[in-house]
Amino acid sequence: FNLIMGKEECKTMLDALNKVTACYRHLVIALGSTSDSQNLREELKKTRKKAQELAVANRTKLTSLLKDKTISKEDRAEYERLWVLFSSCMELLEVDMKRSLEIAQDFPLKVPTRHLIQTGMTGSTTTVAARAMSVQNMKYEADSNIDTADLRDLQAEITQVSQMMEEMEMKVQVMKVQVAPWAVEAKQEAGAELKSNMSVGNSSVGSREAGFASICAVIGFFVIVIVALVLGYLVVNM
Structure with missing residues (x-):
């Protein structure tokens, strides 16, 4: 029973991480466009922090289960499959965070509207962020230092995510778990x-x-x- 609960909990947590990383990617697309704003920057910050929290929870849970020597071969194969999905989410998150940093550096909030990119996107992106993280009507007060502070935080978080991925690879080697994408059996x-x-x-x-x-x-x-x-x-x- 505990193993069943553990598997379902892993799937639920991974699904949540997948949704939040997808939400983050959607928000990054609006950076530098005519729909860019301080609200968008705050939503990006909140979304990526939520993604990192879920990533830590997923890593802890999956690592614990993969270390268990008593689980069956079928359960281990399923956890390995979930680990591959988790690693893929982390890679996408890292890529999008780096892209967010580059775009935000090129398009600070104080830039004139005429210099923004015409992406075809208009209106607020709050709805997508709220649906992914159960947050509604997000409002923020103006902060003249938001560009500098947020970019500094983002750079630090990118470093943290990179370190987390390196630690994940080390844990996999220590556990001697075959979690390469080509080693996972298809469903x-x-x-x-x-x-x-x-x-x-x-x-x-x-x-x-x-x-x-x-x-x-x-x-x-x-x-x-x-x-x-x-x-x-x-x-x-x-």
Whole structure:
């Protein structure tokens, strides 16, 4: 029972981390655009901190379970799969944090609006952040030093995430756990998704062919009728 609860808890925590990292990526896209603002910068800061908290919780839980020598082979394979997903989330988070730092350095908040990038995004991004972290109506007071302070904090957090990933690799080596992506067994047959798409595609092609045949038949009928009328007209006039 405890193992089942542990597995479900891991999946829930990993799902939460995945959603928050996806939210962070969405917010980073708006940096430097016409929808950039102090609220956006604060949402980014809050989102990445939430992601780091979830990352620490996921790492602690998964490490503890992978160290357990009493778990079955099937459970270990599942935890290894979850570890790979967790590592992928961390890599994406690190990449997006670095990109956020670069864009924020190029586009400080005090820059004139005409220098912002026209990304096509308008309005507030608060809704997405709130949905991912259960935060609503986020409001912040102006701070003239937000650029300098936030960039300094972001740089420090990027270093922390990089160190966390290095520690994760060391823990994996110590535990002698095979968690490389190519060492994790797939959850479905190879090519299952491709086969599904092909079947859908074939069905669509069949439908299009049937529709085309019907159209040709109708056009052919009208052509025959028109030819018959023309011939009749010529016979009468002759």
